[in-house]
Amino acid sequence: MKETYRFQHKHILGIEQLSVADILHILDTAISFKEISNRSIKKVPTLKGKTIINFFFEPSTRTRLSFEIAAKRMSADTFGITAATSSAKKGETLIDTACNLQAMNPDLIIIRHGSSGAPGLLTRHIDASIINAGDGTHQHPSQALLDMMTIREHKGSIDGLKIALIGDIAHSRVAHSNILGFTKMGADVKVAGPATFMIPHLDLLGARVCSTVEEAIADADVVMALRIQKERQNDPLIPSLREYARFYGINRSRLKHAKPDALIMHPGPINRGVEMDPDVADGKGSVILEQVTNGVAVRMALLYLVLGQEGGRAE
Ligand code: CP
Secondary structure, three states, X not given: OOOOOOOXXXXXXXXXXXXXXXXXXXXXXXXXXXXXXXXXXXXXXXXXXXXXXXXXXXXXXHHHHHHHHHHHHOOOEEEEEEOOOOHHHHOOOHHHHHHHHHOOOOOEEEEEEOOOOHHHHHXXXXXXXXXXXXXXOOEXXXXXXXXXXXXXXHHOOOOOXXXXXXXXXXXXXXXXXXXXXXXXXXXXXXXXXXHHHOOOOHHHHOEXXXXXXXXXXXXXXXXXXXXXXXXXOOOOOOOOHHHHHHHHOEOHHHHOOOOOOOEEEOOOOXXXXXXXOHHHHOOOOEOHHHHHHHHHHHHHHHHHHHOOOOOOOOO
C-alpha cells in the first residue's frame, strides 16, 4: 500500500532537517501559491486568525518583507519588531524576549539573528513554530528553497546540474544552506573564492573546492555569486575589493566558461562591480529578481505547511 506523504515539521531551522520529499513538496506548494501574487486581489483566507511575528535582529530587505507579504497574502495577522526597537536594546535576553512574545500567544515567530543557533535555542523555550530567517553564519533555509524553486522553474530539475558558488563561502549562511540543498537534490556543487573565505571539510557538505573561479564555473548550469559578509569579519580577509573583483568577480569574460544558457544568481544584496559586474547582474541569464519573486511564494508555502494547514501536522 502506498504511504501518503505528510509534511511533519513544526519548525524550519536548516536544510538538513528536510528530506528530498519535503523539499519537493515545499517547492510544489510554492508553485501552486505563486499565481496568487499575480491576481488583482492578492489575498486568500488560508491563514486567517493566525498570528505571525517577524523578529529581525539584523537588517533585511528581501527576507523580512517577503515573509510579511507572504503572511498578509494568506490573511494572517503579522507584527514586526527589530532589535533596535525592542527591549533587547535595554538588555533583555533573547530567551526572555521570546518568552514574552510567547505570552502573547503567536502561532509562528520568524527570526533573523546574528548568532548561529539562536532560532534552534528558541524552539526549546517557546511553543510557537519558529522559522529561521538567517542565523549568523549557520543557515538561511528559506533562501535555499527559493533558489531551488528558481532553478527548477528554468531547468526542470536540480538533479544532475552543475552549480558553482563563488565568493565568501565561510561567512555565508546562504552558501551553507544551498550546498546542503543542492547536493541533497542531486547537483554537482563546486565552490571557489579566496582561501580566507573557505572552511575546512567543505567536501563533507558535498561541495568540491576549486582553486580558480574558471575551474568552478566550467560547464556550469548555474553560477551563483555570494556577497562578502563584512559584518561577520573582524579583520579584513582580502587585500582589496579591486583585487577581489579581478580574481573572483563574475564578469562576462569568466562566464564564457559556463554553459551558454547558465543561470546567473545572487541572493542579494549585490555589491555591483565587486562580486558581480552590473552587466552580468542585469543581463542575459540573470534570474536575480525572479529569486526575489519566488521568495514570496516559497515563504507562503512554508507558513502554510509549518502551521499545519495542509491537514494536521503530527506534533
Ligand atoms: N537574501 C537576503 O537574505 O536578503 P536580505 O538580507 O535583504 O533579507
